[in-house]
Amino acid sequence: MWKSHNKVDVVSQKDDCFQDLIEECKGLPPGSKLSYSLRSRLEKFSLAVRKEIVNRVKIGNAPLFIACKKGQLEIVEYLVNSCGADIEQGGCYEVPDDRSVHSVTPLWCAAVSGKLPVVQFLVDHGANLNAVSDSGSTPVRSACFMTHLEIVQYLVEKGADINRPNYNGGTCLINSVQSAQLCSFLLKHGADVNARDIQNKTALHYAIQEHRIETTALLLEHGANYNVKSKYGDDALQTACLKGAVPIFDYLISHIWYSNERLANAHELLGSTFLDEHNDLYSAIKHWKIAQTIRETPQGIIPKLPIMQPREAFRYQREFSTMEELENLMADLDSIRIQSLLIAERILGPNHKDNVFRLMFRGASYADMMCYQRCIDLWRRALEVRVEKDSILYSDTCFTAQALVRFMVDYNEKHIPSDDTESTYIQRFEDSVATYRILTNEIGDMRQLLNVRPQYQRQLDNFDKILKCITHLIYLMLQTAKTQEQCQLVVDLVTKLIQINPRCATTDETLLHLCVSKLNTIRSGYFSDEQPVIIFPEKQVIQFLLNLGANPNATNDSKSTPLHVATMPHNVNNWLVPLLLEYGAHIDLPNVAGTCPVDRVNVEPFNLDIRILNFISLKCLCVKTMTKYKIPYRYQLPKTLELFVHAHNSSRC
Template structure:
């Protein structure tokens, strides 16, 4: 039987049956369906891709992925199948594109299928789109038997993925000590570096895999600094991995390196959400201080480092006596530790802000908002200075400011103003990132839209602060600058559209306690600072269209809606502008009360009547009147 003898619908049904049989391990049924078909038609069925649960696979790939050995055996022995077919599969929450049947079998730990495929000539080094080999897949899951089999069939243990991350690195990170030892015995280079400069020892130290670290040292692995000048010893200290720190500290000769490691380890215990232990923090800080004074002839004193305002102007302890004096002053220990971390890691290290944010959150939980804001501003400035996204920082500020307002805690105008300025700078950075990116444009634009929403939240918040006349002028200035950036959502919604639309997304962690839309005050502020009252989105809707499109069942403040209508009208909103469906705002009104307000205030001009007549009767006008009149006509 050939494909020409079947209808397209029958062929599609047969393809689905073949795929399902392979997926579910029904080898005999699969064989029966294929055996009497001509070879060309069989190839068509076995080369067919099926999309299911986020995976795009052929019968062979799904059978290998699911461990259906009999199906794989029949496909290999009875049919001439392409072993190098590639598909898209899911493993441990990751989506892998370009995966072969061998890669899937290796990743899932199906040793017998791995051997079958290799015996039939599968390419042992066929990599995915991210350059992940079958060997890497087996290393990820720690399957020593599969790893050994692949290496015996010629797998190259040195092939890195697109991040220059080797098989030894991934298995070190996962803590599969037996696989690490095997790879090292087979000649894996312990000092190969990923694009970030990290070696296998960095990855093992980060996760606290002491046995793996010890094995890497036995095979002459070196403590090479990564791109942030972090050795495996410092990485272990920064991650609170005390057993690894104590082992690696015995392998370094420079006393200053040991001191840094113990100081960083103590500092990490003081401000780490996962490993918080203030007494361990003190003990390791004390151990470091003992090392400084262990040789009376060569005392290693701390230099004078500039204190940081956000850390309550904390000056680091220089003697054991000073350190002992703050043993039970936990706040001093917390600030001491933050200062130590920033000094040792350096302000450009991406891990510096995390504990600062954690400590700020603790202050917020205890309603010490001034300390929280000071720390979070410092963390945000560090990220911004190092050209990293501050979208989460900005949203975090809108949340804490909202929390303060909700519990009637005063919010200082200047604090919100400073955050808003960073938000505007981030909007500009967003546009640059989007322009430079070839791959992540959609995700970057999502972040950009989030930042625009956060700016709206901050405007609502800032209007709820107490500000004087001078600060009012500052507010007008920054809102004017904000609008000059021309921030637009994907549907070309302007900030004014967002401010009047009840469907505008509001964050539900504290923010929705004080922020809701429409907001007549924000609308008034935006218009006063230059927002175009008749701006149109990509459907031709003006802010008035957006405002009046509120559903009758929406839980909105009717008085706020009516106030906003009046503000738009008082600022010369053009009420007979048509959207792309040729509907005016009045046509879109879903509540009769709002429609009545518009009708009462709607004063149509002769010019508008003429424009509407021309458009409704299809009278040609392009090129016959000045461009500004053509634009006016197009609105009606």
């Protein structure tokens, strides 16, 4: 008994020591020592026990990690020398700017925190100079990001690898572009000036992005390749144009030879950036005039290539080709905005991320000005580009589709008159059809791709969101179809989709499942004050789908039919359940939980007073009897009857 009590007492003492150690490390300022009483209590234990205590972890961190982060050198020395703390024991470091948390070593933590004495102590005691964080970043690379020059100099002197990138390809030099002094040091010690990251960007790209002209000049002096293109196709000059970095732009064109065509393109793109990013009309016109002056040579006008076909989204406008045409445009601000989009698409290419961003931004600007049709035109063009470039499975595509369809639904439901067309009280039929075609063109292939492993949850979710968009587009097409030809087109389009039978990737729900549910709403996330517009359950759409052959007894992953969904409390109404029953929905099909719609239709909150026997056949009653008495049926009935019994049999005997 005495030994048992003594053992419990020792455990309690160790726990108390650890808790007090954590609290002192957290609370003491840099330069402090542990209290005498705590050190005395720790030193009563053997070295092995002290080591076990100090290497414990609380909320992801051991005492040594906390002391390193705070720069408590004497505590660090005591924990390592007197207690045997593990100098490679990882901890959790929260990055102040983006609040992300990374698993790192004490040396990494001290380097990023700017605690040079602690860094020196850890290195002297054998800490791994090139130990990486969970993102593959070494201590010296992360110290570069924080511009801790002295720490970088010390680590390099001790042999740290400055060319080792993180998992995204970012090197020390890329991380240091905010400091020309730090970049100069790295270059003198062998940093690769043209190392590229996962986006195919070099340090020069990042220096220009951040408007660091001193660093830009330094990198070019050390052989940076200004022709290297990022994965989006941006070299040094184009990056300067996209970021509106005028001093760097001027430096590049004065120190590097570019053809007249390239210079003209650069001035045109820079002017477009000023207009779209900064709403600076004066600077935009100034650079466009410079570009046109360059193009008008004694040998003739340098053409704008590639030649772009007029697009409906841009009101079939063409770019100005003479100074006179540019002068004439100056009185029409709307035409100038379209010119900017034309320039961006020609120079950057339709698929460039900045081109798509400008389409979305300008569309939103039109929406703010109550030019709703203009917004729809540009956002539909952005959706076309995203689908062509990626697919409907990508988050950016899904975001654009949700924003567009949600806006079209709002536009149709609120019947808002627009100031840019004569009669636009409802959504145009052709817009709904065009958007529907974009989203459904390859939907069957995309659904098949989602079955290939590994599966990615984000892509599964995006596909489901696209299906919700499609159901809303069917609603819009039915709402806006006025002629017999338009109605027949909707029939043809939706019939083809029903034959493909796309199902939700996460729940295996059909289009009919979605259309009977009040939860089928679209949240675009584009407008901060948006409220969900509830369209479904919508009788016209549901009846339309049923008339075209949608299966009222299709089941989702929980074996629930559309009738199960329709009898959920949040979908209460008087017409939905009778409509589904009229088209052959089975009222007694059980789902995996054994629940049948028949159990709900005549109770609160429905009280539909449906005559159950009118919708239950003799076959259904036979299945009920077979289930009750567990009569085996497999391989003893015709296949069609076996499937019927299987669907009605919750026990699946």
